[in-house]
Amino acid sequence: MSLLPTAMINKADAAQRRQHSYDEGEITKKRSVCTHCSVGCGVVAEVQNGVWIGQEPSFDHPFNLGSHCAKGASVREHGHGDKRLKYPMKKVAGEWQRISWDQAIDEIGDQMLAIRESAGPDSVYWLGSAKFNNEQAYLFRKFAAFWGSNNVDHQARICHSTTVAGVANTWGFGAMTNSYNDIHNSKCIFIIGANPAEAHPVSLQHILRGKERGGKVIVVDPRFSRTAAHADHYIRIRPGADIPFVWGMIWHMFQNGWEDEQFINQRVYGMDEIRAEVAKWTPDEVERVTGVKEADVFQAAKTMYEHKPGTVVWCMGITQHTVGNSNTRALCILQLVLGNMGVSGGGTNIFRGHDNVQGATDFGVTSNSLPGYYGLSQDAWEHWARVWDVDYNWIASQFDQASYEELNGSPVSPMFTNGITVSRWIDGVLEDPENITQKDILRAMVLWGHAPNSQTRGPEMKAAMEKLDLLVIVDPFPTVSAVMNDRQDNVYLLPAATQFETYGSLTSSNRSVQWREQIMAPLFESLPDHNIIYRFAEKFGFADQLCKHIAVNDGEPLIEDITREYNRGMWACGYTGQTPERLKLQLANLHTFNKTTLKAEGGPCDGEFYGLPWPCWGTAEMKHPGTHILYDTSIPVAEGGSPFRARFGVEREGQNLLAEGSWTAGSEIEDGYPEFTSDMLKELGWWNDLTAEEKAEAEGKNWKTDLSGGIQRVAIKHGCAPYGNAKARAIVWQFPDPVPIHREPLYTPRRDLVAEYPTYEDRRNFYRLPTRYGSIQAQDFSQEFPLIMTSGRLVEYEGGGEETRSNPWLAELQQDMFIEINPADANNAGIRDGRQVWVEGPEGGAVKVMAMVTPRVERGVVFMPFHFGGHYQGEDLKDKYPEGTAPYVRGESCNVVFTYGYDSVTAMQETKVSLCRVRPA
Amino acid sequence: MARMKFLCDAERCIECNACVTACKNEHEVPWGINRRRVVTIDDGIPGEKSISVACMHCTDAPCQAVCPVDCFYTTDDGVVLHDKDICIGCGYCFYACPFGAPQYPQEGAFGARGKMDKCTFCAGGPEPDNSQAELDKYGRNRLAEGKLPLCAEMCSTKALLAGDGDIVADLFRSRVVRRGGRPDTWGWNTAYKD
């Protein structure tokens, strides 16, 4: 009888909760969007007396047709919020004390102002979040600007920053080019370094439909993932050998004449240099470096050639490397070789992570740009000062007035230099102040919607947290930040509301902007992020500047006004047409959108694409439908067509960088052309198409800075793209590796390859910090730490996992942190399935986790999920959480063992290749 | 007359557990009780397949046949339900069930088992439709509202189908025709005789 499945007693604290009957009051339906990944699945909530009592499938929704994964199907649990941080708290002499919001803002604000006085504004780090909606993200970046620092960043740095940099520098914008739905039309789906079956489950609905319609699915991954289980062809690759693999495929394409000659001639610059590099990657060398047999590489290349259009999907397996930016460019080049860009069923379908990481990136919650990818140049600041209607000189005066870096021989203000990245904030605390190119080290850290356990070098992070003067955590949950350190004092926890307790827009992976309705009032004493931003601005004395054109009701900046404000400034990536009114109208008419083309067929949104995917050009009056498929020249710009962007000049070394013999349908300029400026309009004789008002504003401006939108309107009227019509570039001459080349990871077990494929040399100043490459790779760790260690996701959890591990419906499904290890390695080390083991890394971190012995990983490779936290080097930290807030499931964070290593362009952290050893505990 | 059936398309199931959490969500099923679960074979090697399993609502249900207090009945829709008021939690139905569907919550200090709980095809139990009593004992009654089981309605890939057996079979057949291969109606031979 004991064999019968009975409930586990020890989990009795997962309380039985009562269901509300339908008779207890009127039920209203609210539409929101799942907050757990970038697919952007629609959620329908049933609300009764302010309580979220039911969740229904949103079957009208174009992205998910009612479907969810485990996370989305459990979002109603947010309505219970048992484990939430319920009120502001402060740690005093090792104990958590409840305090009021007023006290919290006052105390934190006073300390920050004191730090600002003594160490400068750059000593406070504002770490924002992809969990913000667009309005909050925009307001947060503006807030950091008014505080006077570029030390502001968010998770995009550690998920797809290398994609954004690599892809934008190849053809204009750093984003997914097509959409999940468009994969229905793919004849080949090439997935590398991604496990969408777990990380983006509803995308599999679209991928499997593509497959059932005859598309071939190829999965390249070190692990036989759940995605691989659905592949037609699975290829196992050594972690960190992606570029050789891609070059190996292209080698066969060039060898067999499978490249799209015409496409390359018309629309690609620099392919000859790629040919020269690819020629080195003969099948033998590819096998030596990647471990993949020639037959597999050849078959993958042939399948892609024979099944066009094909799409390429990648995620963190590609991006999180020291060569991440090169990895992403190699994949872009693969698509350019095949001519798979700008077509339905093709493109680079880069699956972003968090629900609004695309939006938070677009709105510049990054240390290297203002909203809209304007960068940090003086022009950029002047543009935004005009949009904000504040004095440029006042903003400049908020910054540290000294200079620590030089640009072209003259000193530059920290206002124009990249801030420290989130991946390196710990070095901003721990590094010798002499070596940091700003006034002082970081003294206050604000983790606002961020999981520290998603970042590498755990023990050093602990030390950094302990060294800070002030640690502030703003989040719906205490997060691992509250417990992983041994601070006794001066830690503040401020309860933020989730996106179900507020409203506004978000941008899903495919650039579609969706509107969320508020489901319920903020739980307990939590506040929406924009209220909290406003409170800090009040404390610092710039609330009036911050909300000069934004109504504030009861301490809450009006979301719609924020949307309207960014509509006035986001010209560079086309966030100008998505007004609150248009987005809300789409929300009310979800059922009118075609589930493959995403185009509304009839109804009030007729002709628009769902979510007005950016670029949605011009002012809303222009009624641009948004751009479903980027770089599609077969339709006019006015209907969502676009060429590659002219971003890199018009000529280089005598070669034309503009498109040749290729233009978007209906273009009056039937050739390549540069980006539009007022002068260019005059030369073309189109200046008088502007109204008098537009002329007044547009004079001396360009398509990005003309606040009237006139330049964009006139360009599009003549069938042209405002940003020009150029070639994509296969070589990025400003990058450390203009042609993507293979470089061994810092912690590589293949010492035999280091001499031939070395990493970079150490750098003195990279995002304000010295950065090591060669000096680490020079040491051989592979004898003592023989196993390659890699990491990834589980379907039940998101990111650092605090929110999802606090949800009993999810937590019950994954109760133990584990490590996947091949049976051979397990037997060699005396490890048995289900037993505890110690995993030790070369930088001294160690975690105690459960062994999962499985052939899913090959011999010599181990895998750990990164969502766990709440244990530290063998110890359960449950008692360090404020009472009643410890997540149901806690476990070791794999990032305690993960090591140093940063991408050479964006400082993305390396989490996909390191070394470790495993022994029984 | 409609005859409700579940079908899980193993070619599409990605073991995402949406069906499992949707069920928890809709009925507030407590920790430790799983009306639905996902079973994976050949985990981690080529050929890996997953199937989502719950009570299949069998024809001439074996659970019904062994129940010493006769608490089971089959509705007009072919859904197998039971009356918790007379269930004694003896556990016989668990042994009789080919799918391991019945579950027993731990109750009381001495580990005595509580009343059996299982998938209701989102059709509640023998209390007035959507009354508080039905809600407390069996969860929501979606069929009475003209809706189908939430697990299938929320399945990430539309692998899990729930509805009248004939339309389920039709949809599945057309899918198999499109993609080729053998139609594998997992569990149907065991569960259904009609």
Next chain:
Amino acid sequence: MMKKIISIVFATFILSACYEDTSVTLHEPGVYKGKRDTQTMPAEEREALLKQRFNQVQTDR
């Protein structure tokens, strides 16, 4: 040898089955003794609704 193993397996099966059978097969399935399940909606009406629902929600579209 093979035969012997099979008969042992068989014997164990019988033994355990015997034990189970005493409690299970002696029972004569009777008629449902619980509460009558009243339905607010006639079965035909529900059938039509559910069919419509299936096509709305579970098809690929």
